[in-house]
Amino acid sequence: MSEGVWEAPGRVNLIGEHTDYNDGLVMPFALSRTVVATAARRDDGILRLHSADAPGAPGGQGTPGGPVELRVDALAPGRGPRGWTDYPAGVLWALREAGHRVGGADLHYESTLPAGAGLSSSAALEVVTALAVTELYGVELGRREMALICRRAENAYAGAPTGIMDQTASACCAEGHALYLDTRDLSRRQIPFDPAAHGLALLLIDTGVKHAHSTGAYGERRAGCESAAAALGLGSLREIPQEELPGALTRLTDPVQRALTRHVVTENGRVERVRAALEAGRARAIGPLLTEGHASLRDDFAVSCPELDLAVRAALAAGALGARMTGGGFGGSAIALVEASARERVAGSVERAFAEASFRRPEIFAAAPAAGARRLS
Ligand code: ADP
Ligand code: MG
Numbered sequence: 001m002s003e004g005v006w007e008a009p010g011r012v013n014l015i016g017e018h019t020d021y022n023d024g025l026v027m028p029f030a031l032s033r034t035v036v037a038t039a040a041r042r043d044d045g046i047l048r049l050h051s052a053d054a055p056g057a058p059g060g061q062g063t064p065g066g067p068v069e070l071r072v073d074a075l076a077p078g079r080g081p082r083g084w085t086d087y088p089a090g091v092l093w094a095l096r097e098a099g100h101r102v103g104g105a106d107l108h109y110e111s112t113l114p115a116g117a118g119l120s121s122s123a124a125l126e127v128v129t130a131l132a133v134t135e136l137y138g139v140e141l142g143r144r145e146m147a148l149i150c151r152r153a154e155n156a157y158a159g160a161p162t163g164i165m166d167q168t169a170s171a172c173c174a175e176g177h178a179l180y181l182d183t184r185d186l187s188r189r190q191i192p193f194d195p196a197a198h199g200l201a202l203l204l205i206d207t208g209v210k211h212a213h214s215t216g217a218y219g220e221r222r223a224g225c226e227s228a229a230a231a232l233g234l235g236s237l238r239e240i241p242q243e244e245l246p247g248a249l250t251r252l253t254d255p256v257q258r259a260l261t262r263h264v265v266t267e268n269g270r271v272e273r274v275r276a277a278l279e280a281g282r283a284r285a286i287g288p289l290l291t292e293g294h295a296s297l298r299d300d301f302a303v304s305c306p307e308l309d310l311a312v313r314a315a316l317a318a319g320a321l322g323a324r325m326t327g328g329g330f331g332g333s334a335i336a337l338v339e340a341s342a343r344e345r346v347a348g349s350v351e352r353a354f355a356e357a358s359f360r361r362p363e364i365f366a367a368a369p370a371a372g373a374r375r376l377s
Contacts, residue, residue: 003041003136007034008128008373010119011169012204012335013326014178014193015286015293016271018301020163022225022264023184023238025271028165029193029369030173031204033113035124036376039132042104047072047092051109054084072096072103077157087122088129090157094149095133095141102137117206118332122158123166126150127373131171135375143171143372144186161219173372180275184238191278193369198283201343203336205315205350206363207307214330217303225264228257237264263300267293287322287337294324294334303329307359311336311350318342318349335367 009030016026042048050067068085075093088107095102107129115121127150134141141149147167154160154167164183173179178193195202229237232248237260240248245265252258270289277285294312298304308325315323315336323336338346347364354362 003039004132005036005038005376006128006132006135006373007036007376008124008126008131008170009034009173009370010113010121010124011166011173012119012202012333012367013165013169014335015274015290015324016165016181016267017293017297017324017326018221018225018303018328019238019264019267019271020165020183021222022229023236024264024268026165026181026183027178027191027271027274028169028173028181029178029367030169030175030372031113031119031367032370033111033119035109035111035113035121035128037128037132038108038110039136040106041136042106044104045072046070046104047075047089048104048106049085049088049109050107051084051111053109053111053115055115075157077159084125086158087125087153090153091126091129091150092133093157094152095130095139097152098145098149100134100137100139100141102133102139105133105136107132114206116210117208118327120166120170122154122160122162123150123170124373126153127167127170131373131375144168144188146373147171147186161222169372171373173369175371176369178278178369180271184236189275191275192281193278193283195283195337195366196340196368199340200283200321201338201340201366202368203315203320203338203343203347204365204367205311205334205336207311207331207333208360208362209305209307209331211305211330214328217330218328221260221301221303224256224260228252228254228261231257232261237261238268240265242266242269259300259302263296266296270296284321284337287320290322290324290335290337291316297325297329301329305330306357307331307354307362308334310353310357310359311362314350314353315346318346320346
């Protein structure tokens, strides 16, 4: 008995990297690649989860995995990771913790979003679950609350310490727009961003690599930012206005804290400048800001890697208007803003550069800002 079909997208962050855990600004947009959930209510208190694309499913990596059945009233976090079902189970748990009356359900997932590629499949999985289950149970939930519930599932239940950007992007993005999100107060604004309408294309270059130290490095950067803010007597690095950056830098004695601070503050500035350019209809003007953001992530925040640097360098050498790594770093994807007419040429150049460096062949496709989570039928 099927009661409906919902989908939630992955996202690419246009600008605003490593700012979301510093109370800062981000600007992601949704991809047309999504996790689709076919869902039905159950009255026996069982949550039955099945994914055609689970890491353990036939055809995926790991041991074959059939459907998983869990008792909704026995869901509890903190017993260590149990696999992909933590994300949807965590959503049910977090919804109930927040007092929402949701119960058993059958959920079957199909995905066109690669998992672990930095495109936020985990948030898409959470958001599609939250949307499906709340609608099945007639629970009214705003998109902002939905994102918060999903983040709680990811942090407290799945044990992944992520910010609020991914879930908000999946829940709140709109087609043809990037989402300007202030992670301090969660205020948000839709910013027109439609590369094709300007004769442009935004290439997504998936390097296919994920360097092993990425999780540890994320925690280190996060802790480094917190200690820099503490050394300045601030609650977060967001509290440093652009014009006060030089003063803040002279007050920091630790070179690592200085570099982290410089990235976070200038990155918040770049988000504002990208927003202003897009709102003024000047899409090409964001190119240099993207490239500047890459240099800052590479040199100050030190989260790039040879594959990402090469993707950016090769794209720029082939005429891209701007390019940068996107996501947490140490692998994953880069983006490049190119004239639509130069799309094949830039993609070909990046592929050749990767071949010459004996790197894995990257996956390159044009990403058009797509809709946020929604019901399909
Ligand atoms: P990202 O969010 O960047 O894709 P994460 O490591 O945060 O990377 O999340 C990936 C994890 O999310 C996978 O290992 C898996 O547990 C889960 N996941 C994502 N998509 C699916 C899916 N379609 N089916 C089952 N699990 C999925
Ligand atoms: Mg994720």
